[in-house]
Amino acid sequence: MEWGRLIGLMQTKSGGPFYIIGWDFGEGDASKMNSFLNSRSPLSVTNDPEFDRLAAQAAGEMDEAKRADDWKAAQKLVHDRYYIAAVWQAASIYGFSKRLQWDARFGDNFDLATVKVSAK
Structure with missing residues (x-):
């Protein structure tokens, strides 16, 4: 489903009893869940x-x-009330080949200019 359509369904509460949200909590602040669980939020799926x-508080x-x-x-x-089902997806997925000269490091962006390919 396209994001704009999903957001529209969430705002009208017609997207069903649950939805998958793909926004990252990268800033590390727990208050992020307020945007979709607080009763006053237009995107809320709860009234608790x-x-x-x-x-x-x-x-x-x-x-x-x-x-x-x-x-x-x-x-x-x-x-306890199961408002959110936790699903985890890796931020980076790497494939390896003996022909590639490159080291994957946690937190690095994948820069193709740093990858060397051997003849065989």
Whole structure:
């Protein structure tokens, strides 16, 4: 399905009881789930006052350790109520050949200019 159509279905809540979201949590902040689980969000798939309360509490917390604990409580609730099914996909997938002279390193971009191909 095309992303624009999927977003439209999510906004009108006509995409079914669940959807797969492909956005990365690369910034590492747990508040990202607020965009699709908070009842006030136009993309929300839930209406859960307890999640909303926990998310608001975490958002207003300035102490880093307490904020982390608040988000852990919110994530436990999400897990226990099965709002999200965790699916993982590797950010990079590599193939290898004895003809290629290249070392894959975690976190590197794949730069074809650095790959050397031997004759055989």
